[in-house]
Amino acid sequence: MAGITLGRVKELLGREEERYSNEHPKSKALFEEAGKNFVNGVPMSWMRIWSGGFPLFVAEAEGVYITDVDGQRYLDLCLGDTGGLCGHANPDIVEAVYDQMQNRGTTTMLPTEDCIRVGRELEKRFKLPCWQIVMSASDANRFALKAAREYTGRHLTLAMNATYHGSVDETLCFRFGDMLIHYPGMMGPISRDPSETTRMVEFNDLPALEEVLATEEIACLITEPAMTNVGIIKPEPGYLEGVRELTEKYGTLLLIDETHTMCAGPKGFIGDMDLIPDIFVAGKFIAGGYPGAILGFSREVSSWLSERTPWQNFFGFGGTLSGNAVAIAGILAALEKVLTAENFSRMTSLAEEMEHGIARIIKNYSLDWYVARIGCRVEFRFTPRPPKNGGEALFTEAAYNEVDLIEEGLTGPLEALIHIFCANRGVLLTPIHEMALVGPTTTAGDVHKYVSILEDLVKELTA
Numbered sequence: 001m002a003g004i005t006l007g008r009v010k011e012l013l014g015r016e017e018e019r020y021s022n023e024h025p026k027s028k029a030l031f032e033e034a035g036k037n038f039v040n041g042v043p044m045s046w047m048r049i050w051s052g053g054f055p056l057f058v059a060e061a062e063g064v065y066i067t068d069v070d071g072q073r074y075l076d077l078c079l080g081d082t083g084g085l086c087g088h089a090n091p092d093i094v095e096a097v098y099d100q101m102q103n104r105g106t107t108t109m110l111p112t113e114d115c116i117r118v119g120r121e122l123e124k125r126f127k128l129p130c131w132q133i134v135m136s137a138s139d140a141n142r143f144a145l146k147a148a149r150e151y152t153g154r155h156l157t158l159a160m161n162a163t164y165h166g167s168v169d170e171t172l173c174f175r176f177g178d179m180l181i182h183y184p185g186m187m188g189p190i191s192r193d194p195s196e197t198t199r200m201v202e203f204n205d206l207p208a209l210e211e212v213l214a215t216e217e218i219a220c221l222i223t224e225p226a227m228t229n230v231g232i233i234k235p236e237p238g239y240l241e242g243v244r245e246l247t248e249k250y251g252t253l254l255l256i257d258e259t260h261t262m263c264a265g266p267k268g269f270i271g272d273m274d275l276i277p278d279i280f281v282a283g284k285f286i287a288g289g290y291p292g293a294i295l296g297f298s299r300e301v302s303s304w305l306s307e308r309t310p311w312q313n314f315f316g317f318g319g320t321l322s323g324n325a326v327a328i329a330g331i332l333a334a335l336e337k338v339l340t341a342e343n344f345s346r347m348t349s350l351a352e353e354m355e356h357g358i359a360r361i362i363k364n365y366s367l368d369w370y371v372a373r374i375g376c377r378v379e380f381r382f383t384p385r386p387p388k389n390g391g392e393a394l395f396t397e398a399a400y401n402e403v404d405l406i407e408e409g410l411t412g413p414l415e416a417l418i419h420i421f422c423a424n425r426g427v428l429l430t431p432i433h434e435m436a437l438v439g440p441t442t443t444a445g446d447v448h449k450y451v452s453i454l455e456d457l458v459k460e461l462t463a
Contacts, residue, residue, distance in 0.1 A: 051419040061088035063441040077436035085285035093288030096333035130302030137283025138166030140295040148220035162390025164229035202389035213250040225269040228260040230393035232372035255279040263377035287330030347376035357451035379435040
């Protein structure tokens, strides 16, 4: 691929890792100190997966910029892997959350008047009439699958291969041929064999979907409207409409999870489509980074739920802090003042510029990569064309890289190099993915900065 070799990648990676270590002595020291009390030196495992040997420790975060404890300032294109989609310390959300906490309390296990406006806005945007507020999308998906099993009287969950829906046991596996396999290192907490709870098909494959649904054993199909876990994989024309038709035909509830695809616009990916799921989930960004998630139900499912006695305990979902007044205040502010059509229009326009800039680099340097975008989310991958489904993304890309990237095993070091090269020049990308999010205060200059840094790296790689 344009002369990129594993030797050259490792040479540059070693140089950049040394620079990273030398320029972040305080973060390195804090990481070593934190290792005395936290698993892997971090309070949450994902914080450990950044390139460079240790994560940055953050001193300040505002808008789309982060300053670390060593005084280095970064354009944040990770934005909390979508959790910071509204921007860090967004003043509208901070004001709403602060006012609620200071003047009106945090957790009373009683509703506030704000929830009326939140419910109306959620129905307006996402078309489902009835909602619950929980602490995370993982919580929402777990509860939804429990409810679906009871509602349908069926046991199995159907998911798309290589998708991701949080720490949900039924979806933490992938399909390899005819086998379902737990994600590496994960011992199935609910069963030794994931096939006891889960069926899995490939995205964009309606015949395979119908074959599984026709067994009439599936309680719920859980899916993103466009895949994001292994790169952006968009639905083929008519696919989502076919999914809705088939789930209705075979009595399976359809759950759409837009936690990552909300980047498409103020109504999410399916907001302007004539498609209404039975259940809708979104988390991370919905309260502007404050813990919160939304869980929507059709009128039929919500009416059935409300008849359970005592329904609030029966499914074992949520917790004392779910639906708390601060989360409601944050959600209201995010919906009314940040996740607006005006903001998304500007963010999407800048993301298009980013997409075009990366496409230009790919063309000019004859790279067998592709770039894809959903709304304000942009990422590139190391294959010449987008995969059709998760299986292709997981396995075809690996095979392609072994054959065509000159030396096998290049993908991991190349990804690490891209991330640390950008970080050393003041840009943060989402760990593992080459994913960049454009936030509410991102500028054209920010976009140009990232594209220029990426081009500088490609020049060095192909020199």
